[in-house]
Amino acid sequence: MMIALNKPLTPDLVKLTSYLAQVNESGWYTNFGPLHEQLTKRLEAYLGVENLLLVSNGTLAIQVACKALNINSAITTPFSFVATTSSLLWQGIDTAFSDIDVSNYNLCPKKLDEALSQDESYDAIVATHVYGNPCDVKGITDIANKYNKKVIYDAAHAFGVKVDGQSVLNFGDASTLSFHATKLFHTVEGGAIIFKNKTNFEIAKQLINFGIQSDGALGSPGINAKLNEYQCAIGLTLLDDIEPVMKRRTLLFNLYVEELKAYVEMPKWHELATKNGAYMPIFIKDEKLQEKIIEALASENIQSRRYFTPSLDIAYNKQKSFGCESSHCISGGVLCLPLHAYITPSDVLKVTDVIKKIIQS
Numbered sequence: 635m636m637i638a639l640n641k642p643l644t645p646d647l648v649k650l651t652s653y654l655a656q657v658n659e660s661g662w663y664t665n666f667g668p669l670h671e672q673l674t675k676r677l678e679a680y681l682g683v684e685n686l687l688l689v690s691n692g693t694l695a696i697q698v699a700c701k702a703l704n705i706n707s708a709i710t711t712p713f714s715f716v717a718t719t720s721s722l723l724w725q726g727i728d729t730a731f732s733d734i735d736v737s738n739y740n741l742c743p744k745k746l747d748e749a750l751s752q753d754e755s756y757d758a759i760v761a762t763h764v765y766g767n768p769c770d771v772k773g774i775t776d777i778a779n780k781y782n783k784k785v786i787y788d789a790a791h792a793f794g795v796k797v798d799g800q801s802v803l804n805f806g807d808a809s810t811l812s813f814h815a816t817k818l819f820h821t822v823e824g825g826a827i828i829f830k831n832k833t834n835f836e837i838a839k840q841l842i843n844f845g846i847q848s849d850g851a852l853g854s855p856g857i858n859a860k861l862n863e864y865q866c867a868i869g870l871t872l873l874d875d876i877e878p879v880m881k882r883r884t885l886l887f888n889l890y891v892e893e894l895k896a897y898v899e900m901p902k903w904h905e906l907a908t909k910n911g912a913y914m915p916i917f918i919k920d921e922k923l924q925e926k927i928i929e930a931l932a933s934e935n936i937q938s939r940r941y942f943t944p945s946l947d948i949a950y951n952k953q954k955s956f957g958c959e960s961s962h963c964i965s966g967g968v969l970c971l972p973l974h975a976y977i978t979p980s981d982v983l984k985v986t987d988v989i990k991k992i993i994q995s
């Protein structure tokens with residue numbers, strides 16, 4: 635049997651049907667309906683956040699957060715999923731790249747400081763908590779305060795993660811989540827923005843509804859980025875069981891780490907942060923060895939994938955870069971291994987055995 639890289643969490647049909655029946659009965663299918671309200675409140679309570687706005691995907695979450703915070707230029711990470719950068723460029727935001735920390739693959743505060751000392755003109759810092767591993771949020775806050783910049787965290791991978799006892803989503807002016815089917819928690823397509831400040835939340839709520847104000851008058855031009863009631867039903871169904879799912883995935887993640895730590899490099903996890911088991915990245919510098927491992931896994935029917943590659947400063951090479959050597963190195967060698975709610979510890983051991991054999995050979 636194939637060991638898949640990822641498998642979406644399947645909603646329990648009995649529970650889902652009861653939520654869907656509520657939608658059918660109410661006849662309220664979208665536009666901030668009762669299930670939307672329930673999911674918002676339950677996510678705020680579960681994640682330990684306020685001012686959470688559900689949106690239709692994680693890409694629009696970044697775009698709407700930027701609009702609400704009036705961001706026209708940003709300095710960002712080259713090592714992330716393409717949407718972190720493409721969402722900015724699509725919106726005409728002047729975007730530049732600053733390098734990552736080679737130890738954890740996240741935007742490096744020291745390099746950010748060097749970049750901003752050369753050019754202070756950017757409105758904001760856009761950083762990703764790559765693979766759910768929190769950025770050095772303290773270091774980035776210090777730099778943001780030093781240069782008076784806004785901060786948006788792309789937290790698409792960081793659902794449920796805490797730093798020093800509090801949600802990672804509470805750092806920065808806004809954090810964005812993706813609820814795409816491949817994510818730990820999902821609504822098939824969907825996402826959320828968590829704002830530090832209620833005023834920005836209110837602005838964004840208007841923006842995702844075409845810019846229509848609460849009194850019906852037209853404000854700044856908006857977009858349609860609302861999450862509908864049927865998708866909220868999926869979210870509510872999955873949220874009931876998300877805690878054991880996250881625990882299970884974290885257990886599998888820890889097993890991978892134990893088995894592989896003597897054989898391959900891995901990103902260093904934030905010392906004060908919890909884990910969520912969203913991804914299992916390993917780093918293999920030697921290209922030929924990496925290729926051999928991918929082939930050996932494939933021959934055992936085990937999926938693996940190289941992401942994130944290419945480094946986004948290379949993909950978008952017309953944008954300014956302050957030098958992204960570490961990102962080039964990491965994006966060349968990173969490989970993600972199967973990790974989802976439906977694999978077993980023995981699946982993990984099968985994967986790690988294949989890798990160990992190749993490395994020892």
Ligand SMILES: Cc1ncc(COP(=O)(O)O)c(C=O)c1O
Pocket residue numbers: 691692693694714715717718762788790791811812813814823824825
């Ligand atoms: C880091 C990151 N940012 C943004 C996104 C975009 O989210 P969505 O697919 O919900 O638009 C994703 C994943 O899809 C992601 O992994």
